[in-house]
Amino acid sequence: GNSVTQMEGPVTLSEEAFLTINCTYTATGYPSLFWYVQYPGEGLQLLLKATKADDKGSNKGFEATYRKETTSFHLEKGSVQVSDSAVYFCALSALGGGDMRFGAGTRLTVKP
């Protein structure tokens, strides 16, 4: 079945450090891939998405490229801020509707 594996946290970085959170997937067909972010006390917010191979999703300085050859969708940001502290979820959807599969989440803490 479809599944997502993302790097376990927690991840702690200093402000302005480079961020990578790894995500790999297993899916039949051609899934769409997503990164969601959850700030403390809130629900999940869509951060970025990519719907086909080689697409790059980007938002708020975050980027992720859909790599079909390595079945990966790693999240990157060149310079993190304290306000980026949150839990990040990688997800895929291959059939639409209720088929979305989420990774376990990676907690990021950015220290000043």
Add this chain to the structure above:
Amino acid sequence: ETGVTQTPRHLVMGMTNKKSLKCEQHLGHNAMYWYKQSAKKPLELMFVYNFKEQTENNSVPSRFSPECPNSSHLFLHLHTLQPEDSALYLCASSQAGPKTHEQYFGPGTRLTVT
């Protein structure tokens, strides 16, 4: 109101109580979802509704009873819960159909069962 709203935001209930969680989406979507988020566990999909019809029930105990009266509203009726049901309950919505669509989440209801 915009996006997906959930009420109440916090709920404390005893094991013999009956309560309901409410979700409303203002995005014109026609699919709605209930998820359970527990500490140190992956997000668990509980129920899926497409065009008001329940299309998925992931082996959820009968003490959780969903209701979807129209495409904008979703309820989760709770009765005789257990302490292990304490969690954050998230509602989401999306477009339905064969294409993949992102889901939009509400802020959640933090449920504590005493």
